Amino acid sequence: MYIDPHVHMVSRTTDDYQRMALAGCVAITEPAFWAGYDRSSAQGFFDYFRTLTDYEPKRAEQYGIAHHTWLCINPKEAEDLGLAREVLQIIPDFLEKPSVLGIGEIGLNKNSRNELMIFEEHVDLAKRHDQMILIHTPHLEDKLKGTKLILDALENADVDPGKVLVDHVEEHTVELVLDRGFWAGMTLYPDTKCTPQRAADIFEIYGQERIWINSAGDWGPSDPLAVPKCQQELRARGHFEDMIRKVSYDNPFNFLSQSGKFRTSIG
Amino acid sequence: MNEANCPMDRDAVIARYFLEHRAKLIDLAAFLDRIDRAGGDGAVVDDFRIVAMRKAIEELLKHQDGRARRIQEIFSDHSTDPIAEAPMKGALGAFNPDEST
Ligand SMILES: [Zn+2]
Numbered sequence: 001m002y003i004d005p006h007v008h009m010v011s012r013t014t015d016d017y018q019r020m021a022l023a024g025c026v027a028i029t030e031p032a033f034w035a036g037y038d039r040s041s042a043q044g045f046f047d048y049f050r051t052l053t054d055y056e057p058k059r060a061e062q063y064g065i066a067h068h069t070w071l072c073i074n075p076k077e078a079e080d081l082g083l084a085r086e087v088l089q090i091i092p093d094f095l096e097k098p099s100v101l102g103i104g105e106i107g108l109n110k111n112s113r114n115e116l117m118i119f120e121e122h123v124d125l126a127k128r129h130d131q132m133i134l135i136h137t138p139h140l141e142d143k144l145k146g147t148k149l150i151l152d153a154l155e156n157a158d159v160d161p162g163k164v165l166v167d168h169v170e171e172h173t174v175e176l177v178l179d180r181g182f183w184a185g186m187t188l189y190p191d192t193k194c195t196p197q198r199a200a201d202i203f204e205i206y207g208q209e210r211i212w213i214n215s216a217g218d219w220g221p222s223d224p225l226a227v228p229k230c231q232q233e234l235r236a237r238g239h240f241e242d243m244i245r246k247v248s249y250d251n252p253f254n255f256l257s258q259s260g261k262f263r264t265s266i267g
Numbered sequence: 268m269n270e271a272n273c274p275m276d277r278d279a280v281i282a283r284y285f286l287e288h289r290a291k292l293i294d295l296a297a298f299l300d301r302i303d304r305a306g307g308d309g310a311v312v313d314d315f316r317i318v319a320m321r322k323a324i325e326e327l328l329k330h331q332d333g334r335a336r337r338i339q340e341i342f343s344d345h346s347t348d349p350i351a352e353a354p355m356k357g358a359l360g361a362f363n364p365d366e367s368t
Contacts, residue, residue: 034356079353110353111344140358144343172339197284198335204273236283238274 002227002248003027003264005256006105006134006167006185006214009056009067010048016217016224021063023228027264029256030056031070031105031134036219038077042086045073049090053097064265068256070104070134071095078109078118088121095129101259102126104134105167108146111138116149123157132259133164137173139192147173151180163258167214168193174206183255187216188226196230200237203247212252295324319361 001024009017009030020028030052032045039045052069060067071094073087094100103126108115126133138146147166154164166177167185170193177184186202187193194202199213215226223229227248234244256262273280302317323338344362354366 076356109356110358111349112353113349113351115353116349138358140360141342141344141362142358144340145346148347149349170339171336172343201273201335 001026001245001266002231003029003252003256004215004217004224004227005029005165005212005252006031006187006216007224008033008216008218009060010051011219012217012224014059014062017060017063017065020224021065023225025065025227026266027066027068027262028060029068029070029101029134029262031136032072032074033105033136033218034074034076038080039083042083042090045087046090049094053094053099057099066263066265068099068101068262070102071100072103072106072122073118074105075107075109075115075119075136075138078115079112081114081118084114084118085121088118088125091125092129095131098261101256101261102132102134102163105136106133107136107150108138109136109142111142111146111149116153119150120153120157123154123159127157127159132256133159135164135166137166137168139168143168143170144172147176151176151182154182155180165212165255168216169202170194171198171202174202174211178206178210183210183212183251186211186213188213188223188230189216190221190223196226196233199230200233200239203234203239203243208243208247208251210251210255211247212255213247315363315365316359316361 004020004025005028007028007030009028032048032052035048049071052071056069057067071091073084078084091103103122106119106122108119123133135150137143137150150166154161161181165183165185168187169177169184174184186199188196188199203211213227213230215224216222217224217226231244231248253262253264275283319342322341326334326337326341342361
């Protein structure tokens with residue numbers, strides 16, 4: 001049994017839902033992200049948010065998976081301040097929906113001034129509406145710098161670190177995030193981010209408090225079964241079942257339940 | 268409850284993972300050979316990604332814990348100020364010191 005707390009199902013087939021259900025998935029959360037191209041208007045985001053809040057939960061339900069979402073304009077489209085602010089204005093209309101857990105995945109991509117400005121405006125929106133936050137940290141060479149900028153901005157905004165998850169941590173950023181009291185997410189990707197083996201190493205080195213794993217499955221090279229594969233890796237190394245359950249079920253369950261809206265298909 | 272460290276002993280770790288990582292090492296060697304064989308102008312050693320990779324390879328030979336973290340840091344941008352404008356969407360895998368703004 002597991003929760004995949006970060007997966008972009010709009011880019012996956014129904015076969016993936018079936019395979020995830022067969023592998024023990026009982027709940028997922030889907031952050032709003034980049035579509036692989038820039039949307040031409042705020043209306044494009046309005047329709048995307050409708051997909052995430054209306055259509056996708058129904059598709060997941062057919063396979064016994066409880067679907068939830070996070071809303072935002074992602075950092076890759078935040079360079080256009082005008083568009084970003086228009087999207088920020090339509091988000092509050094969706095926050096009352098039963099499956100919306102908060103604001104995400106916000107963060108930085110290339111660590112630009114505009115990205116940082118829009119990130120801070122999202123954090124402000126989350127604070128005003130008492131929402132939890134899911135954060136995307138940049139890729140590859142940009143991750144270390146971006147993670148530091150994000151953590152500083154969060155501290156300046158005085159948000160409760162217990163209600164913020166900083167995702168896509170790796171060996172050089174996990175400690176920064178955990179030391180400041182935030183939750184950390186590890187993304188299991190075939191080439192970039194963590195493999196199941198390296199995620200298992202990080203659990204062994206940094207412990208299993210306030211940390212989870214996800215597949216971040218999307219339209220790129222990614223694996224919607226990455227979480228059960230990491231469970232398998234931990235099992236093969238001889239870790240106890242309660243440790244495996246903690247990182248793949250209890251931790252996401254406890255973090256996400258703070259929203260008051262999170263549920264799994266088993267209760 | 269926190270379990271520290273790997274429950275497997277050293278022999279078991281080596282037995283389980285050796286072949287996988289032996290293959291990755293040969294892949295890496297073949298990649299460097301491929302660059303040498305490839306056409307094109309300019310000295311290959313100047314490419315910032317390969318320069319960073321050579322530094323990372325030196326890190327592998329050190330008998331000191333924390334290799335993965337140090338290699339991640341070698342590939343990283345260590346500047347601290349936000350840049351003026353995003354030049355592209357993606358990332359290249361290593362920081363390019365010649366294009367820092
Ligand atoms: Zn994502």
